[in-house]
Amino acid sequence: MSREEPSLRRDATPRRYLMCPPAHFKVTYSINPWMDPAKPVDLPLAMAQWEDLRDRYLALGHTVETLEPDPGLPDMVFAANGALVIDGRVLGARFAHAERTGEAEIHRAWFRSHGFRDVHEPAHVNEGEGDFAVTASWILAGRGFRSSPLSHDEAQEFFGRPVIGLDLVDPRYYHLDTALCVLDGDEVMYHPEAFSPGSRAVLRRLFPDALIAGAEDAAALGLNAVSDGRHVLLPQAAAGLFGPLRDRGFEPVPMDLGELLKGGGSVKCCTQELRM
Ligand code: ARG
DSSP: OOTTOTTOOOOOOOOEEEEOOOTTOOOOSOSSTTOOTTSOOOHHHHHHHHHHHHHHHHHTTOEEEEOOOOTTOTTTTOGGGGEEEETTEEEEOBOSSGGGTTHHHHHHHHHHHTTOOOEEOOSSOBOGGGTEEEOSSOEEEEESSSSOHHHHHHHHHHHOSOEEEEEBOOGGGOSGGGTEEEEETTEEEEOGGGBOHHHHHHHHHHOTTOEEOOHHHHHTTTTSOEESSSEEEEETTOGGGHHHHHHTTOEEEEEOOHHHHTTTOOTGGGOEEBOO
16 A cells, blocks of 8 residues: 555554653753753643653553652653563663663562563663664664663563664764654654664665654654554654654654653653563
């Protein structure tokens, strides 16, 4: 079916997500270029924006599990970084920065107490779904700023799925999920300039029909999006992506997570998918 076909219909599938309310969110340190500790965060607004996102998932029929926030871990709202879950098996995280180290064990403990039997404590630095993206055929894995290339081998061995390593080169796009989003199956959207020339060539080869995001939409963190196969929840400022998404049969769902952007994250960062 061609992309122009007006009858192209996408089907959403119900998902299970893990989220952590931003009860203690603040920007007191800077570990990515978005974070400026001098810029105040409006905490009630951050909470309201996060609740909007959670409520939107619920309204779309998805399940949302919540993780108890820790007062000493202000970045915990970015729950995507805490693990990678496929087929109910959990590859835990190991954070690159000391400020976030404590989050990894909290995630693993949550999985153990919620019936997940196979919870792996990793040997190498990986920031969960921040740097791992799951398509039908591959696990795409970012490196360059946070996750270690060795974590790619570790993920491949643990999940038994081919892992494609991709080099991130722009500090604003320090996690793979700030530069690339899986829309459905083996369909993705991404911002080529966030990747090394070799990685761009790999992406062109694997995804010749990908939706290409320009500089403005990428800078609005428009690729930090979550798709359920039909609805694509993304930052409202990334309006340039709405038309191309609709042309492909997806339904853009614009969200305002402006306060969380001050921490360098948006929709996807706040959402860890539990693939069962
Ligand atoms: N302040 C957090 C950090 O720099 C933001 C994490 C965003 N999460 C993500 N999945 N990209 O680690």
